[in-house]
Structure formats: structure tokens, C-alpha cells
Amino acid sequence: xxxxxxxxxxxxxxxxxxxxxxxxxxxxxxxxxxxxxxxxxxxxxxxxxxxxxxxxxxxxxxxxxxxxxxxxxxxxxxxxxxxxxxxxxxxxxxxxxxxxxxxxxxxxxxxxxxxxxxxxxxxxxxxxxxxxxxxxxxxxxxxxxxxxxxxxxxxxxxxxxxxxxxxxxxxxxxxxxxxxxxxxxxxxxxxxxxxxxxxxxxxxxxxxxxxxxxxxxxxxxxxxxxxxxxxxxxxxxxxxxxxxxxxxxxxxxxxxxxxxxxxxxxxxxxxxxxxxxxxxxxxxxxxxxxxxxxxxxx
Numbered sequence: 001x002x003x004x005x006x007x008x009x010x011x012x013x014x015x016x017x018x019x020x021x022x023x024x025x026x027x028x029x030x031x032x033x034x035x036x037x038x039x040x041x042x043x044x045x046x047x048x049x050x051x052x053x054x055x056x057x058x059x060x061x062x063x064x065x066x067x068x069x070x071x072x073x074x075x076x077x078x079x080x081x082x083x084x085x086x087x088x089x090x091x092x093x094x095x096x097x098x099x100x101x102x103x104x105x106x107x108x109x110x111x112x113x114x115x116x117x118x119x120x121x122x123x124x125x126x127x128x129x130x131x132x133x134x135x136x137x138x139x140x141x142x143x144x145x146x147x148x149x150x151x152x153x154x155x156x157x158x159x160x161x162x163x164x165x166x167x168x169x170x171x172x173x174x175x176x177x178x179x180x181x182x183x184x185x186x187x188x189x190x191x192x193x194x195x196x197x198x199x200x201x202x203x204x205x206x207x208x209x210x211x212x213x214x215x216x217x218x219x220x221x222x223x224x225x226x227x228x229x230x231x232x233x234x235x236x237x238x239x240x241x242x243x244x245x246x247x248x249x250x251x252x253x254x255x256x257x258x259x260x261x262x263x264x265x266x267x268x269x270x271x272x273x274x275x276x277x278x279x280x281x282x283x284x285x286x287x288x289x290x291x292x293x294x295x296x297x298x
Contacts, residue, residue, distance in 0.1 A: 014148075018146060020211065025139045027201045027204065028093070033170045034101070034195065036063055036170075037173075039056060041186055041187060045109040045111075045187065062121055069130050073132060073135075078133075078231070086141060086145070086214055094209060095202060096134075099202070101198035105196040146217075
């Protein structure tokens, strides 16, 4: 892709595109992470065990399935985003995420359908992982393609910031649910509400993204006939060192974030070191402390 592409974008179109991409990204990652904030409730319902710790570990193992398939989602949807454009790809992945999250919200428990319950839960998490992989790759690329030449890093970083804001929203909703409902209500129906919210959110995200256009840079590449026939092979041939460096950075940051903000609050609750609502407030506050200065500074 050697052609130098120069395009001009008006400020209004740029802001509209960035807002829609960021809102859709927020919806995606809320759907992806809300499971973790309800893991202590999900664990006995789908992975019953005489040992509560084993039940919780099984619930987080199902949560981890999504991380195993995320790279595959990035490869598949990244390829289509590079070939056919970001808009349709981003609209598709937000529907997949919303569908998988809504499925979790309507699943019967282990006590109702037996082993099929955790199997379906794992399948739903795998679909969430595929969608998340495609979302991160395409949303970041879309934002960078719309960014002014000297602000690409800033625009691209909004993907990461909205992930943090989505984590904060999930933790806050979990805190509200656990503080306003009894344990019996949470276990019987309350845990489903945060997942079912995904259905209207997904439709909103789909609508916003279908109202977008592909970036002027991508359209210019199409018109110039400079779209790669095999984007993955092109990347492996020309960007392999950068690929390994990026994977290392993302893995290091992701492990720390998910252990501290998602697993530890659930662990504290399971060990009865703190009440569930306090653990979730801690997670929300921690994310706010991380992302708040960036949002205010912007």
C-alpha cells in the first residue's frame, strides 16, 4: 500500500464519526465486562460446587474463554474491515455482542437444564470474545483514520478510555443492583437485568454505526485501488516486530486491569472480606481514577 493518500475532512463530520465510534465502543465493552461484576452470582447458578472457590474459578474460566478467541475475532473482522470498510464491520460486531450478552441474560440455570447451561454460557462468552476482538481492531483503526495527521495517537486512545468507562458503568450498575435488591432477588432474576439491557443498547449502537460513512482515507484507498487483497499477510510480512511488541503491551496491561478491577472484587466478596456493593464501588472508583483525568483534560 504505497500510495500516499491525502484527504480533507470537515470538523463536523469528524466529530460525528468519533462520537458514534466511541459510543458504540462503550456499549461493546459494557456488554463484555458486566459478566465479571456478577461472577459471584453466576458461579453457583451455572457452576454449582460444594466448594464456593471452585465454583467462582469455573465462572472466571468461562469469562476467560472470551480472551482466547479475541485474537481470532481481530483477525477475522480486521480482515473484513480492511477489505470492505469499517462501518459495516463495526455495525456487525456490535450486533453479535448484543446478541451474545442478551443470550446470557435469558439462559436457564444449571438446576433447570443441567450441563447445557454452562455449555451455552461458554458459547455466548466465545461469541463475545470474537466480537470484542473485531471491535477493538476496527474501532481503533476507524478513529485513527478520521484523526488529524498529528492527533492520531490521541484519537486512537479513545478506544482504551471508553473501555475503562464501560468497566466503570458495569461496576456501578452491579453496585446499584446488589445494594437495592435482596440476595434472593439477585440470584433469581436481578442478575439478568444488566445483561438484558444489552438488547436496546446494541440496537442503539447498530443504528449509530449504520448512519456513519467509511472514513475518507479508506474511500480514497478504494478509489486508488490500493486496498490490500490479503491484509493479514501484508501485516505479517511488513509489521511482524511491531505485532509482537503490541501483543506484549496489550497482554501486560490487560492482565493487570482485569485482575485488579474484576477478579479481586469478586474474590474479596467470595471470601467475605467486603460486601459485594463495596467491592463494586471500589472497582468503579479505581477506573474513574484512571480515566477521569484524561477525560477532563480532553
